[in-house]
Amino acid sequence: MLTFAAIAPHGGDIITQIADDPRTMEKTRTAMRELGRRCAAARPDTVVVVTPHGMIPAEGVSIGFTKYAAGVLDKPDGRFIKATFDVDTELCAAIMAAGEAHSLPLYRIMGDERREDAVLPLDWGALIPLWFLAHPMKPRPKVVVLAPSSTLPRETLVRLGVAIARAAESSGKRVAFVASGDQGHAHDPDGPYGYDSASQAHDMAMCDAIEKNDLDQLLYWPPEFLEDAKVDAFYQTLILMGLMGHTPMRGELLSYEAPTYFGMAVAAYEPM
Template sequence: MGQIVYSCITPHGGEIILELAGQHVERMQTTRRSMETLGKRMREQRPDALVVITPHGIRSDGQFSIINSESVVGSEQENNRTYTMRREVERPLAQSIAKEAQESGLPVSLLNFGTTEGPLSVLPLDWGAVVPLAFMPDLPVVIITPSRLNSNQEMLLFGEILRKSIEQSDKSVGIIASCDWCHTHDEAGPYGYHPSAKIVDERIVSIIKSGALEECGNISQEDIESAKPDGIWQTLILAGAVPQNDRSIEWLSYEVPTYFGLICAEVSRN
C-alpha cells in the first residue's frame, strides 16, 4: 500500500539554484538554505516518486493537466546561465490519478507528445518544477498543473483524489506544492507595485503557519488580481491531500528579495 511520506510548499525563483545565481548569490540565500533543508528531509524519507504541483506547466483551460509522456526535459535560465534537467515520468501513478479524478467528475487531461511511448515521448518541464526538483532526489515524477478556472472546492477534491490514488498504489510518494507568492512588491518588477502584495503575503504567511491551508481559498478575486499570487491553487490541492486533522506545519522561511514572495514550509502528516 502506498503512502505520502513527505510534502512541502516551495518557491520556484530561478536564482534559488546556486548555479543560476551569478553575481547575486546573497539575494535568495535564505530561501536556498531552506530548500536545501527540504531536499535533505525529502531524501531521508526515501520516496519512490515525487508529485510536483506547478502553476507553470502545460495548461488546459478548466482542466487538471497531468503529464503522461515517458519523460520530461526542461531548463531554467538566469544571469546568462542555464540549468537543465531530465526526469522520467511515473506513468502508472499519473494514469491512476487521472482515472480516479475522472470517475469523481473532475475535468482532467492526460498529456503526451510525439509518440505514445519510447524516447520520443517527451514533454517540456517548466521552471515551477525544475527549480524545486533541483534540490530533491532524482526520482520519477508526476507533474500536475491545475487551471485557475476550476473552483477552490475542485482543488481540494483533486487533492483528496491524489491522496487516494497514492494510497492505492505501491509507491511511497513525496508531494511538492510549487508556489511563488505575490508578484507586485516592486515597481521595477514586470507587474509593477501594488500595496496589496504585502498585505496578502502577510495573510498567506499567517495561514500557512496556522496550518489552516484551506483558508487560502478565502483570498478575494480583487486581491488576487492586484497582488498576483500564484500559490493559492497548488496549496489548496496539497490541503486536500494532507487533511487538516492529520497535518502539522514546520515553518522555514519567507522573504521578498526581488518583486515576488518566497515561502518554504514543511507540511507533515501527524
C-alpha cells in the same frame, strides 16, 4: 502513501549555478536545501509536482504521461542546469482514475505517441523545486507533473488534492507532493506588476496559515484580494489543502522573503 509535502518557490536565482546574484535569494536557497534533506529523509519513490507554468488546458488540469520529463534553464552567458527524470506513469494512471471518480477535468499529455521515449518538457515551475527535492537523490525518484488552470473553482482544486492523496494511498508507493509557486508579485513599484500593499498582506496571511496549519482559510479569501496581490502559489496550495484533508499533515514554515518584486515561502509538511 504520502510521506512528505512541500510548498516550494521557483525563482531562478534560488539555484546558485544560474543566479544573477547568489546573495539575492540566499535565505530561500538555504531553506530549499533543508527542504531537500527532509524530502530525502522521507524516501519517496515518486515526487508529484504541481506547477502553474506548464502546459495548462483551459478550465482543466494536464498530467504528463510521457516516459521521461526533462528541462533546461540557461543564461545568456552560457551557464545552465539540466535534469531528466523518469515519469511514474502508473501513478499518473491512478491519479487519472481517482480524478474521474471526482469528476475532475484531467487531460493527458502523451507527447509523440509514435515514440516510446517521449519527453515532457519541464518548465521552471517544475524544474526548480525538483532540482532541490528530487535531482540530488540516489536513486532518483520518479516524477509526476500536473499543471492546473487558475480559473478552476477552488473546490475543484481541493478535490484534485483529495484525488492525488487517494491515488498515492492506493499505489502502495512512498509519494512526496510539491505545490510549486511564488507568493504575491506586487512588492516592488519597479517590478512588472507594480506595487500593491495587498501582496504583503497576502504573503503574511499565507505564512500565518502555514504556521497555524490552517490552510482552510484560503477558501474564503476574496477574489479581488488575490487579484490585487498578484498571487501564484495560492492555487497549488489549495490542492495541498485537499491532500491534507485526506492525509492529515503538519506544516512548518522554513523561510519567507521578498528580495525582489515577488515573495517566496518555503514550507515542509509531514504526516501527523
